Amino acid sequence: MSNPVEKMTIKNLADELGVSKNTVRNQLVNSGFDLAQYKENGIIMLDKELIGVVRSIYRSKSDQFTGQLPVNNTGSDFPLEKENEFLRDQLAEKDKHISELTEMIRDQQKLTLLQQQKNDQLLLENQELKNRKWWQFWK
Structure with a gap:
């Protein structure tokens, strides 16, 4: 980051790390x-x-927050291609389903x-049977 300073x-x-003074102080106290014992004339030097400790803590925290993952520089995207193919197969299967x-x-x-429709027809026939007069029972 910067030149090694005593x-x-x-x-x-x-200021160098882009965080507050309290953040740096709390990181050191929590560590x-x-x-x-580092005070000189009322200023903590x-x-x-300690500088290395704070920088390493800040680096690990910033990696967690930014989601940086170790990069595999082998040049092979085979696992990603395999996963992509698997997901496409799953998608096709779900579309079929x-x-x-x-x-x-x-x-x-x-x-x-x-x-x-059948129920309506039966209901209509039943209604017609109920509407018949007593002398029309043979119809």
Whole structure:
């Protein structure tokens, strides 16, 4: 990042890393360092060791937040191609399944319509039988 420096203030390091002074201070305290022993004239001066610790902590945290993954520079995209092929096969299978289900729904709707028409016809015939007079029972 920058030239190796013997000593640096928390503010300078925070400015270099683009974080607040409190963030740098809290990282060091959480790592178990006693910052009181690094004070010179009321200013905390970080030595090489502490600067390295903060930079490594910041690097690991920024990698977590940005989602950087180790890069495989072998030049082979075979696993990605394999996964892509697998996902395409799954998609084709699901499309086929959706088509089958859609066809089944259409068939069921046709059957329901036929059954409804049959029920209407029977209801009409039943109504006609009820509307007959007593002397028309032989019809």
